Amino acid sequence: MAEAPYETIAGKQAVLEKMADHPAVKGLVASNSAALIDALFDRGELSLTVSPESIIPAVSTIKDAGYTAFEDMTAVDWLPSEPRFQLTYHILSHAFKQRVRIKAWVSENDPAIESITSVFPGANFYEREVFDLFGIRFEGHPNLRRIMMPEEWVGHPLRKDYPVEGYR
């Protein structure tokens, strides 16, 4: 198999040193470097992990740094590890022609995070989808209802403890 064509930079310190000129990294460090928990540059994609409490300031900073186009968000269920849910936001910059991935972890006991719809209105349906399929609440969302499953559905199908064939 061929060698990976991209250099991997793992860890917050390494990314801060080697990618200090990256607009997203620069913006986050300037505004609130404590919010940044971890960072990883792998396969040409930059992931920044932030604490869930500071998701709104983090995405606003990223937006101010030029990453104006919200593209996608979803969650990953890492059962049985704790915190269990990894929220992933992909935000694109039309000007820099690159995207940045923001990650935040929320726990199983209280799966909730602030909604980013005030910063990126386009996250509306995506947050509803994560709420529906993972059961993660988004505080301050204008219309947090199920979107894919019927209203009266019990359970959240994309959780790992939900059987593939459903409950019979």
Place this chain on the structure above:
Amino acid sequence: MPDVGTPILQAPPAEGSKDQHMVLNMGPQHPSTHGVLRLVLEIDGEIVVRLYPEVGYLHTGIEKTCESKFYQQVVPLTDRVDYLGPLANNLCYCLAVEKLLALEIPERAVWIRVLLTELTRINSHLIWLGTHAMDIGALTVFLYTFREREEILRIFEAVSGQRMMTSYFRIGGLAMEPPLDLFDRIQKFIKTLPEKIDEYTNLLSGNPIFRNRLMGVGHLSPEDAVALAVTGPTLRGSGVDFDIRRDMPYSSYEKFQFRVPVSNRCDCWGRYEVRLEEMRESIKIIQQALDGMPGGPVKADAPKIILPDREKMKTQMEALIHHFKIVTEGFNVPAGEVFQTIESGHGTMGYYVVSDGTAKPYRVHMRYPGFASLQALETMCQGRMLADVVAVIGSIDIVLGEIDR
């Protein structure tokens, strides 16, 4: 113009509210909703005050299904998502997994991928044009575009054995070498296509009914388009010059010369113009791919990942073992996560694949353009006539399979 109410995407009015507006249900079984889209419209006379898309009627839990399949078994599932552009789905998923594997793909396979993906784009746009015109009332165009689409489907059948659910791109290359006469056939097809596109524009562009139904309808400002995560031709119809093929090239698109059409009209007519131009640009890309088609293998040299040829499998012990291992155990993919996007016919298609190092994907998330475009529907329809909703739905080119997944 009446007061168009509170900002976008609020909750529907509570039951028994004193609101004087009528709530009208449209769909899910409505011919102009392109599948099973249901809209709840709040109307004041014939003016749309608010609009809530209700989706999920086609939800099959395809992302959940992916988690219990081997990596190579997911490829046929992706066809079913955006069923009008099957090869684009295959391409996006394969690129994502190949990125995880750090797999080099032979040049010939990459070029054939570009060639067929552009045909897929034309296919997708032809269906859009036919159905969009039909929604507006110009039934004839539908018959014309489906005539050309039929030839594309025959090409797909020749290449993969299937008209719509192709699964022709595989992780590591293509399923097999395309048939001998394929390139001649595509050449013949694209030679006549520009005339056919002229034929459609002759039918539509000068038609006063068509013009009046599209011009100035469904206004979406560039700021709103970016804020609501709208992508693809809908975004470029609002004057934002961004195309992933040119700006973040994948699959060797940087080697092709093409223009990215942009319209500053920000209305349904702008999107109509952009898509028509895109078809002509796709023809140029196909011509370049045909002219410069490199030779060589169509599969990467990775026997532990790619199934061997049937002939080898039946005659060589080594190949038989690899075949058996791949089919029964799959292949392990290094842990990590990637988000691969491509420019599909409808906009930005993205696959977010998370691997935990086993032979099955830990999570596959599909980002499809229609889901985001639906969010912009209310902005485009607010304060407009009810009949314009049909024109706007047609102009954002949605496929419910990709929205509900």
